[in-house]
Amino acid sequence: xxxxxxxxxxxxxAAASAAPGGGAVCFTFDDYHGENWLAADAxxxxxxxxxxxxxxxxITDAKAAVMKQLQQRGHSIGxxxxxxxxxxxxxxxxxEEWYFENEVAPQLDAxxxxxxxVSSFAYPxxxxxxxxxxxxxxxxxxxxAGWGKAKxxxxxxxxxxxxxxxxxxxxxxxxxxxxxxxxxKLLDKAARTGSVIVFFSHNxxxxxxxxxxxxxxxxxxxxxxxxxxxxxxxxxxLPNLKTTGN
Numbered sequence: 604x605x606x607x608x609x610x611x612x613x614x615x616x617a618a619a620s621a622a623p624g625g626g627a628v629c630f631t632f633d634d635y636h637g638e639n640w641l642a643a644d645a646x647x648x649x650x651x652x653x654x655x656x657x658x659x660x661x662i663t664d665a666k667a668a669v670m671k672q673l674q675q676r677g678h679s680i681g682x683x684x685x686x687x688x689x690x691x692x693x694x695x696x697x698x699e700e701w702y703f704e705n706e707v708a709p710q711l712d713a714x715x716x717x718x719x720x721v722s723s724f725a726y727p728x729x730x731x732x733x734x735x736x737x738x739x740x741x742x743x744x745x746x747x748a749g750w751g752k753a754k755x756x757x758x759x760x761x762x763x764x765x766x767x768x769x770x771x772x773x774x775x776x777x778x779x780x781x782x783x784x785x786x787x788k789l790l791d792k793a794a795r796t797g798s799v800i801v802f803f804s805h806n807x808x809x810x811x812x813x814x815x816x817x818x819x820x821x822x823x824x825x826x827x828x829x830x831x832x833x834x835x836x837x838x839x840x841l842p843n844l845k846t847t848g849n
């Protein structure tokens with residue numbers, strides 16, 4: 604009888620260790636794929652989920668209209684520079700003022716013109732240092748970069764989310780060699796530890812490859828997050844998640 608119970612108890616213990624415990628996941632999408640992002644909103648809405656869209660390039664009137672629609676639907680809007688130039692490289696070469704005036708100020712001005720709230724910034728190619736952070740924190744609350752050289756997933760305890768933070772994330776797409784089952788395990792840990800985990804991708808489309816998010820993968824991850832009672836939130840929502848929990 605003991606031999607029969609042992610496997611059962613092992614499975615029970617494994618299930619208990621993966622029990623939901625709060626936390627959140629932040630999916631962020633870079634560059635600009637406005638129409639596909641809008642099309643994916645129905646999927647986010649199905650799971651009461653929001654994302655953060657980091658915009659690169661000139662913000663035209665047409666692009667601003669899409670950004671406003673996404674924001675009106677509960678998503679967060681961030682900036683990703685005009686020309687996608689690495690902050691560290693170009694600041695070292697031309698200085699902080701040159702970088703800001705050429706890469707960030709035109710986007711901020713356009714957002715102000717169109718009444719678009721912006722509180723986050725994604726570093727091009729995830730390149731950052733203390734000097735770039737000090738510059739960007741004059742204008743943004745959350746700065747998104749990567750997981751660093753170690754490539755280890757980062758978990759940010761929900762009860763320690765600050766008003767200004769660097770949030771490192773991991774890429775999702777075939778270029779990043781991500782597998783759905785591995786991503787689900789990362790979500791499990793975020794829920795179990797009451798932490799925030801961050802990911803980045805670019806376009807959202809069926810069968811998307813390389814640096815883009817397949818719609819099918821997004822749906823599977825949103826469904827898994829829902830089973831875990833794991834909030835799927837935009838960066839603008841993080842301060843409220845800290846105070847209200849799940």
